[in-house]
Amino acid sequence: MPPIVFLNGKTIVVTGAAQGIGRAILELAIELGANVIAVDLNEETLQQATAALPSERVLQVIGNVADASLAADTVARAVKRFGAVHGLVNNAGVTRPAMIEKMTDAQWYDVIDVHLSGSFYWMRAVGGHMVARAKDGDAGGGAIVNISSDAGRKGAIGQINYAAAKAGLMGMTMTAAREWGKHNIRTNTVCFGVVETPMTEVVRGERFRDGMLAQIPLGRWSTPQEVVKSVCFLLSDAASYVTGQHLAVNGGFHISL
DSSP: OOOSSOOTTOEEEEESTTSHHHHHHHHHHHHTTOEEEEEESOHHHHHHHHTTSOGGGEEEEESOTTOHHHHHHHHHHHHHHHSOOOEEEEOOOOOOOBOGGGOOHHHHHHHHIIIIIHHHHHHHHHHHHHHHHHHTTOTTOEEEEEEEETHHHHOOTTBHHHHHHHHHHHHHHHHHHHHHGGGTEEEEEEEEOOBSSGGGTTTTSTTTHHHHHHTOTTOSOBOHHHHHHHHHHHHSGGGTTOOSOEEEESTTSSOOO
């Protein structure tokens, strides 16, 4: 019996691909048979992340995801290299924590620009390509996964910028699902809890560790390798009838209907 989840023949764009969750998505997508466009701001770290991967199936793109022209240029490069783009993972992210009354405009826009505006630019570029393919008679469609967070559902003390951006991503997901479903383009969100990455070092530290773990029914953090299986599932044909959804991958940290 063939595997349920596979990405053979698909080309996937992954932003923030150099470390943490993005790198784990990159590695698993390659393992499952995909070609990957690996996008990141840090050239050295991205080269390290891709060094052991088959070069003929990876295209490195260096730049800021909040640059709309980068998104459009990357799609053009990907099509020239691999023929088409079939998936997108909006994963790139930054944090600029501060309490509301102390947050600067720069801290606000740094986070909003990357998480929200950046994700829009890449959805527009990749989704536009997928729509054009559909109008030309390609029924293969595509899949977009926006990486959100429990912060977008519960709020996060000291991170109003991050919580607002992650909540906004869910609205973008639902809108794209409604607009593009007729083209067989699926758009979903994955909301992570506390994953062992550099971005969560503070909440996993001694000051907050016990309080955070007490709120997680499974009683532990997750690794990037564990949680990204859900992302590749949504990118694959195994999720062919799933769109407009927000999948919580958080050990039970946030539970809702």
